Amino acid sequence: MSNLDNSKLKELMHIDPGDMTDKDRGDLFDELKNANLLVPVNFTSQPSFNADNLEDGQAVTLDAPLSFEIIKIERNGLNVLPLFTDIDASSQLGNINVIGFPVRDIADLIIEDGNIDEIVINPNTDYSIGLNVQAFLLNCLDDNLKNLFDIEEDLKKYSIPLEHDTVLFLRSETPFMFEEAEDGIFSTDVPFGASMDDVCNVNFKYLNKLYIPKGTMFLYLSNIVEDVTKEPDVFLAPKLKFQLINQDENTFEWLCIEQDVE
Known part of the structure; x- marks a missing residue:
């Protein structure tokens, strides 16, 4: 090296x-x-x-x-x-x-x-x-x-649109979404992992509730993830934007307002 x-x-x-x-x-x-x-x-x-x-x-x-x-x-x-x-x-x-x-x-x-x-x-x-x-x-x-699996390729090949409005959960040790947001808007150009149930990383201090509208492209990984208490079981395709709609102490609520799918 x-x-x-x-x-x-x-x-x-x-x-x-x-x-x-x-x-x-x-x-x-x-x-x-x-x-x-x-x-x-x-x-x-x-x-x-x-x-x-x-x-x-x-x-x-x-x-x-x-x-x-x-x-x-x-x-x-x-x-x-x-x-x-x-x-x-x-x-x-x-x-x-x-x-x-x-x-x-x-x-x-x-x-x-x-x-x-x-x-x-x-x-x-x-x-x-x-x-x-x-x-x-x-x-x-x-x-x-x-x-393990080619997430980028899988997202392109196997992502499907959500059939109904969904709430996903993302816990973190730091309020990174809030800190990185500009004028209340958080954006990401990479695949975004979250969980269908609020059981993943429950020891983490901050909770982000993600309100995902019908039609957003996602990939469900229940057949790959071994422990849903430690790993996200959903990946959203990249080019996402979230708007902060509510904040209560260590809980942040976000609405997905845009997904630019190529």
């Missing part, structure tokens, strides 16, 4: 969500998709390499295959994988071992582990980003989803 250079990604992560434009969001996910990030690990075998004339930040070639386990942290009953843009950010979790991987390889680690609920990039900093594991894979790693 080449040396880490996530300067552009960090620059975009520092933008306040309320000030982020559609272009900023697109650039952020493009940078994330192509990033190399540090993964915290416990070595189950000690790395062996020649340290002669080795400079700081220089990649090394190991003398033997390396065995390790990724380190997860628990937050609100969820298994969280912390990722880091650089060594300084990783120091926020103390003196830990890290290995750099392309994000697409991190997706393989996530899928192989099978017990990760959320991704947090640069935790304990003032510019961290948290995504549930489905959002991380769908928004950033569409190529790797061929190991």
Whole structure:
């Protein structure tokens, strides 16, 4: 792996969500998709390499295959994988071992582990980003989803219009829809996951109720999702706009007002 250079990604992560434009969001996910990030690990075998004339930040070639386990942290009953843009950010979790991987390889680690609920990039900093594991894979790693299902292709092939008005539920640890909305309008250019019943991620603080009108294109994934308490069972086709219609403490109600289906 080449040396880490996530300067552009960090620059975009520092933008306040309320000030982020559609272009900023697109650039952020493009940078994330192509990033190399540090993964915290416990070595189950000690790395062996020649340290002669080795400079700081220089990649090394190991003398033997390396065995390790990724380190997860628990937050609100969820298994969280912390990722880091650089060594300084990783120091926020103390003196830990890290290995750099392309994000697409991190997706393989996530899928192989099978017990990760959320991704947090640069935790304990003032510019961290948290995504549930489905959002991380769908928004950033569409190529790797061929190991599970090709959501983009499935949305094009198998989405059907809702036969009646429907309420969907989306819980989150942060009020990201409210924070990213401009003049009360939240828009997304990526597939949007939600749940038919209010049972998914019930430990999360914020609840978004999504009022979806008849005719909106969606893909129901009940035959794929193994645990509806942790994973969305519905994906809405992209190009959606939601208007905030009501807010009560930690609950936000949104009306889907537009879906530009190609």
